[in-house]
Amino acid sequence: MTLSVTDLAITRGGLPVLEGLSFALPAGQAMVVRGPNGIGKTTLLRTLAGLQPPLRGQISGNEDTIAYAGHADGIKPTLTVRENLSFWASVFGLKDITRALLAYDLGELSERAAGTLSAGQKRRLGLSRLLVTGRPIWVLDEPTVSLDKNAVEMFANAVHTHLAVGGAALIATHIDLGLEAELLDVTPFRAKPAPLDDFDGVFL
Amino acid sequence: MIALLLRDLKLAFRAGGGFGLGLAFFLIVTVLVPLSVGPQTSLLALISPGILWLGALLANLLSLDRLLALDWEDGSLDLLATAPLPLEVALGIKAFAHWLTTGLPLVLAAPVLGVLLNLPTAGVSWVVISLLLGTPALSVIGTFGAALTVGLKRGGLLLSLLVLPLYVPTLIFGAEVSRRGAVGMDVTTPLLMLAGITAAAVALLPYASAAVLRVNLR
Amino acid sequence: MSLWEYANPRKFLTTSERLLPWFWGLAGLCLVAGLIWGFFFTPDEARQGATVKIIYLHVPAAMLAINAWIMMLVASLIWLVRRHHVSALAARAAAPIGAVMTLIALITGAIWGQPMWGTWWEWDPRLTSFLILFLFYLGYIALWQAIDNPDTAADLTSVLCLVGTVFALLSRYAVNFWNQGLHQGASLSLDKEEHVANVFYLPLLVCIAGFILLFVALVLYRTGTEIRARRMAALLARERAGA
Numbered sequence: 001m002t003l004s005v006t007d008l009a010i011t012r013g014g015l016p017v018l019e020g021l022s023f024a025l026p027a028g029q030a031m032v033v034r035g036p037n038g039i040g041k042t043t044l045l046r047t048l049a050g051l052q053p054p055l056r057g058q059i060s061g062n063e064d065t066i067a068y069a070g071h072a073d074g075i076k077p078t079l080t081v082r083e084n085l086s087f088w089a090s091v092f093g094l095k096d097i098t099r100a101l102l103a104y105d106l107g108e109l110s111e112r113a114a115g116t117l118s119a120g121q122k123r124r125l126g127l128s129r130l131l132v133t134g135r136p137i138w139v140l141d142e143p144t145v146s147l148d149k150n151a152v153e154m155f156a157n158a159v160h161t162h163l164a165v166g167g168a169a170l171i172a173t174h175i176d177l178g179l180e181a182e183l184l185d186v187t188p189f190r191a192k193p194a195p196l197d198d199f200d201g202v203f204l
Numbered sequence: 205m206i207a208l209l210l211r212d213l214k215l216a217f218r219a220g221g222g223f224g225l226g227l228a229f230f231l232i233v234t235v236l237v238p239l240s241v242g243p244q245t246s247l248l249a250l251i252s253p254g255i256l257w258l259g260a261l262l263a264n265l266l267s268l269d270r271l272l273a274l275d276w277e278d279g280s281l282d283l284l285a286t287a288p289l290p291l292e293v294a295l296g297i298k299a300f301a302h303w304l305t306t307g308l309p310l311v312l313a314a315p316v317l318g319v320l321l322n323l324p325t326a327g328v329s330w331v332v333i334s335l336l337l338g339t340p341a342l343s344v345i346g347t348f349g350a351a352l353t354v355g356l357k358r359g360g361l362l363l364s365l366l367v368l369p370l371y372v373p374t375l376i377f378g379a380e381v382s383r384r385g386a387v388g389m390d391v392t393t394p395l396l397m398l399a400g401i402t403a404a405a406v407a408l409l410p411y412a413s414a415a416v417l418r419v420n421l422r
Numbered sequence: 423m424s425l426w427e428y429a430n431p432r433k434f435l436t437t438s439e440r441l442l443p444w445f446w447g448l449a450g451l452c453l454v455a456g457l458i459w460g461f462f463f464t465p466d467e468a469r470q471g472a473t474v475k476i477i478y479l480h481v482p483a484a485m486l487a488i489n490a491w492i493m494m495l496v497a498s499l500i501w502l503v504r505r506h507h508v509s510a511l512a513a514r515a516a517a518p519i520g521a522v523m524t525l526i527a528l529i530t531g532a533i534w535g536q537p538m539w540g541t542w543w544e545w546d547p548r549l550t551s552f553l554i555l556f557l558f559y560l561g562y563i564a565l566w567q568a569i570d571n572p573d574t575a576a577d578l579t580s581v582l583c584l585v586g587t588v589f590a591l592l593s594r595y596a597v598n599f600w601n602q603g604l605h606q607g608a609s610l611s612l613d614k615e616e617h618v619a620n621v622f623y624l625p626l627l628v629c630i631a632g633f634i635l636l637f638v639a640l641v642l643y644r645t646g647t648e649i650r651a652r653r654m655a656a657l658l659a660r661e662r663a664g665a
């Protein structure tokens with residue numbers, strides 16, 4: 001399953017941010033998205049996840065294959081860790097959550113209400129959700145925020161295992177995960193403003 | 205599907221879930237009405253079906269702004285939208301969960317509150333039947349309103365402004381069934397209209413709700 | 423040449439600027455002529471006396487109140503299907519005009535009703551439906567104003583307009599049913615215009631034409647304003663992004 005993008009242009013708040021972007025992400029590969037703040041990394045990832053339509057260009061291989069993790073983890077504070085995870089597992093048609101609990105060392109926390117977790121623990125719970133989706137392509141937006149060194153290692157291991165079984169990952173991050181990952185710098189694809197005399201163009 | 209329904213029910217019943225707030229509001233409205241229009245039992249008996257319907261409608265409205273807003277804030281809606289479950293189905297289920305936790309308790313409480321308002325005995329069953337048929341429509345219409353305003357900071361007031369006009373047909377036919385039932389008139393026509401509106405709303409509105417929610421998630 | 427060419431904002435602006443003076447002029451002419459004719463050169467009606475002359479404001483406003491919503495519905499559909507920005511902005515521009523027309527219809531109705539029925543307000547099915555229509559206008563306008571991103575606002579208001587149309591129609595029938603159920607026979611219908619004599623009918627037609635022309639002029643003018651505002655916002659955003 002290859003995620004491929006050709007001549008993609010995307011908008012944020014009605015304004016084009018990136019254009020002419022093309023890349024391919026084959027199975028077993030990781031790719032790290034880099035670029036300065038506000039360039040449109042989050043918008044790119046949300047577009048790939050199917051949450052917003054692209055302005056132009058084609059995306060293929062992203063139908064029902066993408067597990068998206070954004071800034072918010074979708075955790076309900078009044079449900080326990082186990083209940084949170086089981087819910088997402090059954091939404092994606094899976095049952096087994098033990099592997100996910102193990103991978104992020106959540107076993108001891110599993111009966112605690114998610115609202116009582118620390119920020120880092122919540123993030124671990126959020127990332128463990130990826131393992132219960134059964135989806136091959138992970139699209140992750142700053143996954144290591146509020147993780148300590150130990151947890152970053154857990155995350156890197158999880159990604160590594162995922163790649164080894166034929167998965168793929170597209171990660172927007174600024175830290176080095178110690179993975180063999182291709183680098184995708186989106187800075188050169190910053191959208192140029194439409195010419196001023198093009199009325200329709202400026203309208204966007 | 206079942207998982208989403210169970211989760212929403214669990215969330216509603218646990219601490220801070222807001223279950224029972226609508227019911228308490230319904231009670232308060234019912235108590236305030238005699239205090240404002242006077243204690244004459246004949247007058248109260250006359251207006252009781254309408255008051256019960258209005259109270260149920262407002263109690264329903266009250267709980268709408270948390271129907272999707274909480275899932276929006278913690279990112280669950282983003283994740284649900286990328287899940288294999290179609291968003292139309294997800295919203296239909298959320299509306300159903302809303303009805304189970306808000307609408308159904310109101311239906312069950314209505315006969316008890318009817319006693320406070322001197323509701324004629326003949327009217328009790330019709331009030332219950334009309335609420336049972338009408339409140340599901342209120343929930344799906346409310347879900348549509350919640351999906352429209354989910355991205356807005358203080359969407360609560362706007363939500364009421366958008367949803368209340370959409371409640372008009374349901375309110376008219378529902379209250380008409382109760383009122384006619386209370387005085388022993390034929391209720392067939394308004395009852396069929398009420399059921400028809402509910403059936404059509406339940407079948408079609410989730411598509412509109414999902415469409416506007418997708419726009420809001422962009 | 424296709425009609426859709428006018429969906430280009432620039433083409434729309436230049437064309438509407440050429441047409442606007444004609445619309446303003448004709449609207450003014452029809453309104454002045456129609457109202458003066460209607461108010462001063464028609465006889466008093468036998469039963470209602472001079473009060474009947476308010477139909478020259480009431481009927482055209484009521485017609486436009488409904489037709490403005492229909493125009494918004496068509497414009498919303500065009501936006502949803504063909505994504506022409508001008509169409510969405512035209513729907514936005516028409517809404518306050520429709521709301522004001524509804525308000526004029528309601529107020530003139532009340533002024534007319536006072537001497538005729540002895541009450542300012544009667545929960546007559548027609549009056550009630552117009553009041554509900556006014557609420558729909560308010561909700562639609564409020565939703566436009568609440569959302570920052572213009573494309574999101576256009577999408578959401580378009581769907582609201584579609585759903586609202588269905589519910590407004592349902593309300594119309596519900597209200598009809600609701601009041602006849604209570605006040606059988608006590609109908610205070612406003613159907614006078616259906617059997618008015620020619621002497622009232624002709625000036626009424628002129629007034630209706632005047633109102634329609636005024637509506638078209640106002641919509642063109644306001645759409646132009648919306649286009650410019652949209653372009654200005656886009657230019658500002660572009661400047662911020664470039665900085």
